[in-house]
Amino acid sequence: MSGKEIAMADMQEPHFDTERFTRNKKEPQKPDFHVDANPNSHIKHVIGVISGKGGVGKSFVTASLACQMNLAGYKVGILDADITGPSIPKMYGVHGPAYADDNGTIPVRAEDSTKIMSVNLLLDQEETPVVWRGPVIAGTVKEFWSGVNWGDIDYLFVDMPPGTGDVPLTVFQSLPVDGVVIVTSPQELVQMIVKKAYNMANMMEIPVLGLVENYSYLECPDCGRQISLFGPSHVDEVAEELHIPVLGKLPLDPDYAETVDQGRVFAIQNHFLDKGVELLKALDK
């Protein structure tokens, strides 16, 4: 099958060619600078969530994917690699401090049992800004991998900071990332930004699992009409060009924002991500 045919096949649910996400991986899969996980961690799959730029709701999409996988019965964790802008703890309503014992730092458990590690769980005060230089930030991300006792995890989601900077580079080089999900929004400019994120993953030989478009539309509460707040979507065109599937299109829904503000992201049942969930499940087979 050509790449284009694979992309077309992916658009016609429910087939997922999971083999193609692993077949391009070079041997050995561990680069020289790979960092060992904590000896007590048994993590089956590491999924990076990236965006070419900020403001697309990447953390919300990370949490939503994690919640849906958790609801599907998998053991889930989130490594919040957005060190200077951590938002995962707030979305789940969890607070620090995270404690450590001889086996490593213990992630904080959310109400739905999701294990979370974030710099905000280690700060004395959540409002304290993290004003660190790149190498210290990169070191913290590695520490969240090697120093945290994650225990048994089926899917560890890594919420990356926006852009193609130091942290995504560190994560791609240091962690055995199975694949990345790219989050985007509908604006025209985003096409170029998505390609930057896609090209970065490609350069690092990390498979791109697909695209999620957030803020796709707003549904009028009176007539049900879909309003394209940020203009027409281009996600299908970009996905076709890059030969990757679209894993979901999320509407802008004030109920999401309210539930997240209450720290109860796990209370949202987000069926707009069903295709992404099916793809992630298929990785486990």
Ligand SMILES: Nc1ncnc2c1ncn2[C@@H]1O[C@H](COP(=O)(O)OP(=O)(O)OP(=O)(O)O)[C@@H](O)[C@H]1O
């Ligand atoms: N589809 C959506 N509908 C309603 N609210 C949303 C939606 N997506 C995200 N939000 C809300 O927008 C706020 C910001 O989300 P989030 O932190 O994920 O994104 P961000 O600030 O754009 O940062 P980044 O993309 O870098 O993670 C959160 O309160 C979140 O609940």
